[in-house]
Amino acid sequence: MTQPTPSTTDRPELLYIFDPLCGWCYGMSLVIQRVQQEFADQLDVSVLCGGMITGEQVGPIGEDWHHISNALQQVAQTTGVRFGAAFWALGEEGSYVQDSEPPSWAINAFRQLNQAQVASFAHAVQHAHFHDGADLNEPKTYVPLATAHGVDAAEFLHRLTQPETATATRQEFAAVAKIGVQGFPTSVLRIGSQGYVLARGYQPYEAFANGLRQALEQGH
Secondary structure: OOOOOOOHHHOOEEEEEEOOOOHHHHHHHHHHHHHHHHOOOOOEEEEEEOOOOOHHHOEEHHHHHHHHHHHHHHHHHHHOOOOOHHHHHHHHHOOOEEOOHHHHHHHHHHHHHOHHHHHHHHHHHHHHHHOOOOOOOOHHHHHHHHHHOOOOHHHHHHHHOOHHHHHHHHHHHHHHHHHOOOOOOEEEEEEOOEEEEEEEOOOOHHHHHHHHHHHHHHHO
C-alpha cells in the first residue's frame, strides 16, 4: 500500500484569534503578517474572528470614546501602529455604530476565496478603519481591499451578502467562545490535536517568534 502524501492540513497551524474592532489586534496583526512570511515553510496561518462587540454591546462609539481613546493611545505607544486623524474624528463625532459582525462577515467571505491572504486582508480592514476612518458597516468599504488582495469584486460582494456567511460568522464567534478565549488577540499554535497558547494579548515580534520556535520544537 502506498503512503499518502502529507497534505497541508498536517502542517502546524497558527490560529490568530482577533476582532476587527480591537485596537490591540491592530498592532498584533502586523506581527502575525511577519510571522506568516518568516515561518512560511513551517506553518499555516488562520484568522478567527471572536465577536468582541455583538448583540447588546453594539452601539455608538461616542458612548465609550473616553475609554477607547485612552486605550488606543497606549496601543500606539506599545505597538507603533498609528491611528489616523480620520478615525479620531469619527470617535469625537460619536455616532458611528461599533459592531463586530459586518467586518467579520467580510473576513469570512474573503477567507472563502483566498485563505492564504486572510491575515493581510484582516490587517487591511483594520487599517482602513483605524487609520483612514472607513465605515466597516458599509459593504463597499471592503471591495478595494479585497481586489487589492487578488479577489474578484463581484464574487466577494456576492459572498459577503449571503445569509450563509453571517451564519458561519456567528458559528465562528461561538467556537471561539467555546475554546475559552477571554480576550483579543489570542494566538494559539495547533500541532495535530494539541494546542499551545502562544500569547494572550499583544507581543512584539521577537518575543512572539521565540515562543513560536520553542512550541514548534516541542510539538515535533
